[in-house]
Ligand SMILES: [Zn+2]
C-alpha cells in the first residue's frame with residue numbers, strides 16, 4: 001500500500017491529527033521545527049482547536065501560515081465563564097474564515113469542582129452547537145465526566161448525522177452504541193494506550209471504522225511509552241498501532257480509514 005499520496009492541495013502524509021493545540025505555550029521554544037518534524041513523520045494535516053476567542057485566533061494564524069494546518073474556533077467548557085452573546089458573535093465571524101473547519105472545542109467538563117457552573121457550561125455548549133448548525137460546520141465535543149448531559153444536549157439540539165465528534169472518547173461501549181446510532185464520530189488519542197484504558201479499548205472495539213479518527217490533544221495525552229512527556233503528532237502511529245491491534249487490522253488500514261474520515265468530517269478537499 002502507498003504510504004503517501006497527493007491531493008489537489010498537495011498535502012502528503014499517512015495520518016491526520018484531528019485535535020491539536022500547537023498554539024500552546026509548550027511549543028513556544030520550537031513550534032515551527034516541531035510542526036515540520038511532524039510533517040516529516042507522516043502528518044498529512046492537523047486541526048488546532050481553540051478554547052476561547054484568543055486561542056481560536058492563534059489557531060487561525062497557524063492555519064494561515066501552513067497550508068496543511070486547519071483551525072477550529074469555539075469556547076471550551078473550562079472557559080465557559082467567558083461565554084456571552086458578544087463572545088459568540090466573535091466566534092461566528094471567525095467561522096467565515098476558509099481554514100476554520102469546525103466549531104470547538106466545546107462541551108461539558110464536570111471533572112474540576114471549581115470550573116464554570118454546569119448551567120453556564122450548558123448554555124455555552126448549546127450556543128456553540130447553534131453556531132455549528134448555522135455554519136454547516138461540525139462540532140468538536142469535549143466530554144469529561146459529563147456523558148449523560150453531553151449526549152442529552154446533542155440530541156436535544158438535533159445535531160445532524162456526521163456533524164459531531166467526541167474527542168478523546170472516554171464513555172462506555174454502551175454509550176458508544178447510542179452515539180453510533182446518531183452517526184456521530186469518535187476520536188482517540190494517547191489515552192487509548194494507557195494501562196487503565198480498558199473502557200476506551202472496549203468502546204473502540206465496538207465502534208465501526210467509518211466513525212473513527214485519530215488525535216493527539218497535544219501537548220497533552222502522550223501515548224505509552226511516552227506518557228507524561230510533551231505530546232506531538234509524530235506520536236500518532238503509537239495510537240494507530242493500538243487501534244490496529246484492537247480492530248485486528250493492519251496499521252496502514254487504520255491510517256487510510258481514519259485519514260479519509262477526517263477529510264470527510266472537516267470537508268477538506
Ligand atoms: Zn478536550
Ligand SMILES: [Zn+2]
Nearest residue numbers: 019049105217
Ligand atoms: Zn483539546
